[in-house]
Every structure is written in C-alpha cells, then in structure tokens.
Amino acid sequence: MSTDSKISKLFSTIDDLKPSFIDRLSKAVSIKSVSGDETLRPEVFKMATFLKDELIKLDATDVQLKDLGIQPPPVSISNLPLPPIVLAKFGNDPQKKTLLIYGHADVQPAQIEDGWNSDPFTLVVDEENDKLIGRGSTDDKGPVMGWLNVIEAHKKLGIALPVNLICCFEGMEESGSLGLDQLIKDEAKGYFKNTNDVCISDNYWLGTKKPVLTYGLRGCNYYQIIVKGPGADLHSGIFGGCIAEPMTDLIQIMSTLVDNKGNILIPGIKEMVAPVTETEEKLYEEIEFDVDELNAASGSKTSLFSSKKDILMHRWRYPSLSLHGIEGAFSGSGAKTVIPSKVIGKFSIRTVPNIDSNKLTKLVIEFVNRKFKELNSLNECKCELIHDGDYWVSDPFNKSFRAASKATKKVWGVEPDFTREGGSIPITLTFENELKSNVLLLPMGKGDDGAHSINEKLNISNYIQGTKTLCAYLHYYGESE
Amino acid sequence: MSTDSKISKLFSTIDDLKPSFIDRLSKAVSIKSVSGDETLRPEVFKMATFLKDELIKLDATDVQLKDLGIQPPPVSISNLPLPPIVLAKFGNDPQKKTLLIYGHADVQPAQIEDGWNSDPFTLVVDEENDKLIGRGSTDDKGPVMGWLNVIEAHKKLGIALPVNLICCFEGMEESGSLGLDQLIKDEAKGYFKNTNDVCISDNYWLGTKKPVLTYGLRGCNYYQIIVKGPGADLHSGIFGGCIAEPMTDLIQIMSTLVDNKGNILIPGIKEMVAPVTETEEKLYEEIEFDVDELNAASGSKTSLFSSKKDILMHRWRYPSLSLHGIEGAFSGSGAKTVIPSKVIGKFSIRTVPNIDSNKLTKLVIEFVNRKFKELNSLNECKCELIHDGDYWVSDPFNKSFRAASKATKKVWGVEPDFTREGGSIPITLTFENELKSNVLLLPMGKGDDGAHSINEKLNISNYIQGTKTLCAYLHYYGESE
Ligand SMILES: [Zn+2]
Ligand SMILES: [Zn+2]
Ligand SMILES: [Zn+2]
C-alpha cells in the first residue's frame, strides 16, 4: 500500500474515531493535574497513571513511570514527590527512523472564580462554535492525546507505524520541568538511544488562520540588582532626607537599562545580534500577521511598531529587556511610609543568535557596576544572573521540517508559515544537545487558544486536523531520505 | 502649702508607690491590645475597660467609653467594632486651667518568634539594667500609666490637682486613629469644652541622655503614579520588545523625582521652605546628638551628612522625598517573566513650614505629567495624592512649654533640648485646630526604646522620673499666668 493510500485510510479512521478522541481528551481534562498546586500533586500522579494505562492499551512496550524523587525547595509540603515521567516505546525496527515525541500532561491552575464560563476541569464540547473548552485542552493535553489518537488509528487499521516512537510525557512543565533535564541526560544513551529526531507539540499558531511550523525560540537571561543599606526597614519620617535610600539608587540604575521605546541601553549587546539575511527577510513577508493581532493579544494599543515585519522581528530575532519588579520594596495597596533597607530589582533579557550568554552577563554586570559607581552611593550594590536559558534556532528546511510542511499542506491545503517564538522552551535545547538530534516544534492549537488564561480552548477542527497532521508527518518523515 | 513643697511631697510619694506603679504597667502590658490584629480586638476592648476601672478607682467623673461604630473597610472580619475612646474628667473648677491629656492604649503586633528575648506581653522588670521590657512599655502604655500614677499620688496625699484634667485615651492609634478625628470635632464644644491646652506624651527623647520637649513635626503627602497599558499582565517572551511596557515608563518617571543625595528634583518645592532664623539655628547647637546615633539607629553608615546640624535640619525642617515601592509589579523572590499591565509607584514627601499642601500637590502632579509627556508613551499615566497630613510647629516658649521645661529641669537637673520630629502625629493638628489650643509633646521614654521593634523597653528611671515630670508640669502649668 502506498503512503498516500495509507494516509487516506488513516484520515478516514481518524474522522470515524472523533467521538472517542474527544472522549479521551475529556477524561484527560477531568484530571486536575495542576503541577504548581502542591495540594493537587496526587492528581498529577493520577494523570501519569492515566497515560500509562492508555499507552498499554495501545500496545506500547517498556512503559515506565520514571521516579524523579522529592521536589527540591522551596516547597510548602515537605517530602513532596515529583510526578513521574511517562516513558513508552512503539516499535524497535532498526530499518525505521526513531522519533522521540514529547508533551506534558500537567496544566496551569484554574478555578471557575477566575472568570471561566464553565468548570475548567469539565471539557465543554461546543460543536456550534467548533470549540473544546477546558484547562489543558490546548496546553498540552490536546496535543498529547493527538499522538495517542494517531497510534490508535494505526492499531485499528492494522497499519504499522512508519517510525519507531519513543514517548516522553512529563508532569512538571508548568513548574519548570523539574527533573526532566537530568532524565534526558541520564537516558541519552539508555532509553532515548537511537533517537533520530524530536518532535514537540506544545506551542501555537501565530494567528488563527494559518498553520505554522516553529524553528526558533529566544533565550532568556534573568538578572537581579541587589541594593542594600540600612540594617532594617526604616520609617521615612525619621530617616527621610538623612540617609542614602536603597530604593533611590535602584530606581536610578533601573532607569538606565532600557528606554521606553524598547531600546536596550547597555552597550555591546546590539553588536552581538546576527544580521538579517535575505532568506530570513523573505520568510517574514509571507507570514500572515498584522498589528491588530498584537493589539488584540495585548488588549491595548501599545504596539511599538506598526508593520508586521518590525513586530515579528522584535518578537523573534532581536533581544528585548523587560523590568519585572522589585523585591523588598512596598508592594501592597494603600500607603506605607517605609524606607526599604534592601531592594532587589528584577529584569530579564531575551536573547537571540548570536548573543553569547556569558558575554552578555559580563556586559550587564559591568554596566550596572559602572552606573552604581557613578551614583557615588553609601549603599552596597550587586548585580547577578539568576538563571539563563539559551536561544534555539533550527534549520526550517531539514528532513523533519520538510515532512511536517508536507503534512500541513496535505491536511490544511496551505504551506505553513515558518515562525519563531519570543518565549523559550528550555527543554528544546536539552533534547537537541543531549540527543544530538534536530527538534521540530509542530503546534496543534491556534494563537487565540488562551493557553494560560481563562476559558482555554482547542478548536475541534484543530484537534482532529491536528491529529491528522501528526499522522501524516510520521509517514512523510518515515519515508524521507 | 507652696507649689514646691507640694511637689516635694508628691515626688516622695511617687518614689514610695514605685512597686504599685510598676504593677499597674505590668497589668496593662499583659493585655494584648494589638489594634492592627483584628482577631485581638476583644483585647483592645479589655484594655479600655481596664482604663475605665482604674480611672473610676481614682475618682474620675463622667467616665465614658465612646462607641465609634463599625470599622470601615478594608477589614477581614466583617462588622468589626472599633474600640471605644476612654474619656474621663478630674475636677471642674472654673478658677483652674483645663488640660486635655491624650495617650493610646493599643500597641503594635508582637510575637516571641519575631526575636523577643521574653514574652512580649509579660512585663520583665530588670532592676539591674534599669529596664521594663514588654510591648507597649514605652509606646504608649508607660506614659498613659504615668498620668494615672500622678493622679494616684495626689489622691494618696489628699492634694488637689492643680488643673482640671480631661483624659482622652484611644485604642486605634497604631492603626490610623480611626474615629478619633471625628470624635474631637464632635466633642470640641461638648466633652472637650474649656480645654486650654493639650499635652501628648507619645514620643521619645532624641537620644538616650537628655530629656527633650518637642515643638514640631513634619507633615506627609503621599502620592501614587499609575501607569497602565496592556489589558492584562503579559509574558515578556511573547511581548517583550514589541509593546510599550508600563514598568519602563514608571521607572523613568520615578528616577526623575529625587537624586540619591536626597535632593528633591521637582522645581518649586525648595522655594516654599521657611528660611532658617538665627534663633532656630541656635537651638540646634545645644542639642545633644551626633552622626553615630543616626548610624546606630539605621544600623548602617549611610548618613548623607556628618554634622549634627545638617542631620537634624534634614530630619526636622527640610522636606524629603522617599520612594516606597511599586504595586502591581513582580515583588516575590525568584524569577517571574511578567510584563505587568498596570503598575503603581508610591512615594511620599515630608513637608515642613511653609509648604502649602495643595500647592505642593499641584507641583508634583504637573511635574509627573510633564515627565510622562516627554516620554511620548503609548501607555496612560495618572499621578494622584493618596493622603496628606500637614506639618505642625508650635512656639517652644509658650506657657505650656515653659512649665514643661521647668518641670524637666526640676526632675532631671538639666534644661531639655527643644526638638522636632521627622515623622508626623496627625492628631496633634486636629487637637490644635479643633480645640483652638496649644499642644505640647512631652516624651517619657528614650530614643533607644525600640517603640515598634522587638524587646521594646522603658527605663525604670524614665517611668518614675517621667511620672514626676508630668506631675511637676501640671503644677507649674497650673500656676502659670
Ligand atoms: Zn505547554
Ligand atoms: Zn503552558
Ligand atoms: Zn505611640
């Protein structure tokens, strides 16, 4: 049977199985696997068991719940176990390529009081508006169920999977993927041996009309500036005007980092950014996006740019610096007349090719130290990196991307846009580096799904067509040279 | 009997009654009358009843517990009653002057876990170190008991009080004196009719060696700058670099308000400050204070000035501007990559003669608006006054101050220093304005008592000598022309 006729049969079976696929997602959504809520940890475990049972029903082999030990501090509940990572294999044919698929089964917190129109943990099937509404519908239970759906369709038809699959589904993604980095390192030559490529379905289309494939992510270096003076918080009536106030120093320094048009004022950073190539420039032209979509997403008319290209380039391929807040200062409502004794300013820089993380940190710290020295202050100041995660850019024309592009065309009738994202998925780099393989980001949901918001949804069509896309991708990837 | 022989007898009786005076303070301290802790409200009521019973035992007339109704929001416990204000009178002789004495019987929160060396609500009598240790010992139960002690000594000796006394003891001072302003207005021509002068004993010596009388307080105008842009908090990965971030605007504006040497950068304020007179200049020279005391109090070497006069003038008679914090920004520990959608910068300006509060507010708002306009931002900005309290300065050579000065000399053997304070006691102005009378601030405790800190203390000698000072003050004030 040709690939095309296999795909035809599979697509038709996927359509037939739609009610049971929705039922599968419905069951998954009903489990309150909020990784950030320690009291709900048993639900995250329940979710792992649910996945394990589904995988076994689908004839997976070597299904494991990988114990990750106790959650490191800070935790409220002591001896809190981390949820296990669910591992499973389908096929072990040395003639076939081996694809690792990753997803997460934990979700963001959700309560109806937040403003949901329905119980967040009861999947609402709204055929009229083409929506599946519920926490995790699009992030990331929908895509994970999508993979299971693909396997079920093959099983039902007795069609062999075109690749060996290794499943890696975690339960702490919304809480920093604790333990996953180490597991990938540990299993690079073990469970994950022979992995040729990695496919992650945990992001979204840029807009709502056109499917995309994602080939780049910005990195993120997070810094803090600690300014301390008095031994304890002081009363501004007694000490105001007589002593050097740490807040005044900190605000002065923070005001020198970035201007309000988004220009980073720390010298030497711009110079590290890779120049725009002609090929890259062309990619922007074809992408469907405009300033109205940015304004709709931000709920305001605060876009710094009006052209599509400027917006996307500043989101994807230029660095940015955001001031997040100040720890130790007064942050409540009302009026408190305190002189905080120690204040910690927080900011982060989104990084892009070819910004070297270490060099960036050196530039930032030197700049802050110089600015503080210029203040000639009696307080003490220290600037430090809290954490960094490198940027990631892949070749959007490699084997895996070509297969995904062909699958998208097959299902949606259009070539996908090739996009990057402004945020980071740190695990992408770990997979790439540790498994020496390429990663493809193949999203299922739309840009307006509201992943971390109230009334999170996945369009029914995206769920079913997305399942087909994953399915076709496997076949095109499997047969690629 | 001459005034001096009366005072001699009274002093000797005060010495005799020392054990029972300490016992009185001990009972007062044992009541956990923390006004800021709603769950302890019954204890604040118990404290009012304790005062009422003591006053009745001392033959007070017209003792009243003035009901102030329900505490206005924000409160956690609904229908929470405000503690009553305790009113009492001693004497009603039209030949005598009428003095209103004010104090508060509520205290700051305290828990042994905060670092106390002993239970904060069990008065420790440490004769060796001359200390009475416990929450409220110096702020303000000690001084309030001091007044009761004075009355008891008179009663014991059968000596008539030299003035008519009106007692006004509140239970919400540490929580903004809720209800007191209105009560003073309501009773100005009622219970408080005929008041000639007011004496408040609720502050401290400047240092630890020399008694002081306080004739001035700075005012406080508290402002907020609201900058808002996006409809909701945004992810800095997705939006960083593309939209105008409210935090960037706010930090820019806050950095223009004050420099890190304490100079207010808003034009027009300096010009309103009253010039230093020769008389005032001389007052500073005699005051016992130096930079080491400021450094000890701040727990650091961050004093902006090295000379006594510079420090005291900047604490007492020049305005200052403190940046307190930002509401709405990230304020926790760790790293959160948020772009806050709405941030509220908080700052206050301590005011002094002859800064006009309304004119100041106009200058501040105009300045902030101009600075925001210069930013040419896409966000919205609004600056507003949250609350103001005027400065207060009295004539340190009026009848009441002269009597207090003479009393201090009599008890302590030295002329008191004439001081101001950098903070504000808003009720001072209300008494002065509503009762058309002069207010004297006559402190009992020392500068190192730690009023709002752990291990709050009142020296035993200050308690007893302070009681004598209040006593002698009454007689010198009573006989003054
Ligand atoms: Zn996700
Ligand atoms: Zn997520
Ligand atoms: Zn007080």
Ligand SMILES: [Zn+2]
């Ligand atoms: Zn107090």
